[in-house]
Amino acid sequence: MLAVDTNILVYAHRREVAEHARAFETLRSLAEGKRAWAIPWPCVYEFFSVVTNPRIWKTAATQPARAWAQLAAWERSPALRLLGETDTFFTVLQTFATRARVRGPVVHDARIAALCVAHGVEGLLSRDRNFTLFPELTIRDPFTA
Numbered sequence: 239m240l241a242v243d244t245n246i247l248v249y250a251h252r253r254e255v256a257e258h259a260r261a262f263e264t265l266r267s268l269a270e271g272k273r274a275w276a277i278p279w280p281c282v283y284e285f286f287s288v289v290t291n292p293r294i295w296k297t298a299a300t301q302p303a304r305a306w307a308q309l310a311a312w313e314r315s316p317a318l319r320l321l322g323e324t325d326t327f328f329t330v331l332q333t334f335a336t337r338a339r340v341r342g343p344v345v346h347d348a349r350i351a352a353l354c355v356a357h358g359v360e361g362l363l364s365r366d367r368n369f370t371l372f373p374e375l376t377i378r379d380p381f382t383a
Contacts, residue, residue, distance in 0.1 A: 240268065241276040241321065241354050243364030244284040246380065251289055251308050254297060257381055264363065264380045269315035278321040278353040297340065314365060324356045334372055344368050351375045 242265065249261035268275040282299065289300040300308075312318060331352040335339060338349050351372040354362050361376040362369060369377045 239274040239276055239319065239357070239359050240378070241278060241357075241364060242268070242281065242357045242360045243278075243362055243369075244281040244288065245349065245365050246363050247277070247285045247312075248288050251285070251300065251305075252295070259295060265312065269308075269312055271317060274317050274319055275315070276319040276321050276354075276357065276359060277312065278350045280350055280353070282320065285309065319357070321353045321357050322360075323353070327352055327356045330356050338369060339371055344371065348372070351355070355382055 246261050246264065249255045249257040250265040252258060255261075284307050286302075288294060289305045289308075290302050292299040313320070319327060331349060333381060334348040334352050337348075347368040347381060348371075350375070351362070351369055355372075355374050359375065361378045363380050364377050365379050365381065366377075
């Protein structure tokens with residue numbers, strides 16, 4: 239099962255982003271496919287926060303109803319799994335959160351990585367380099383050959 243990080247969700251949603259076409263096709267392929275794929279719950283919240291934030295977008299930010307409609311469209315994919323905390327999550331997160339360079343905003347990435355590992359995700363689609371701090375999780379950049 240592949241999981242999708244916030245940045246890929248944002249790129250798939252926002253048409254003015256250079257990576258939009260590739261991200262859109264990646265998400266469409268996952269959503270229409272039969273193979274299980276996942277979005278960690280923290281990425282759902284972060285997606286909504288990012289795309290509706292008027293300080294981020296030079297053009298208009300996404301209206302909340304439209305952002306939620308996008309999330310609902312992905313949620314309708316029969317193969318989608320939304321990843322939340324499991325019984326083993328606390329132990330996995332402790333391992334990740336106590337590493338030397340995991341501080342401040344990187345704790346959010348540690349949470350996403352721990353959710354993925356706790357659920358047995360084979361790879362996370364992301365461009366965020368912070369995930370290299372968690373070698374237990376394979377990171378795949380869908381924009382590289």
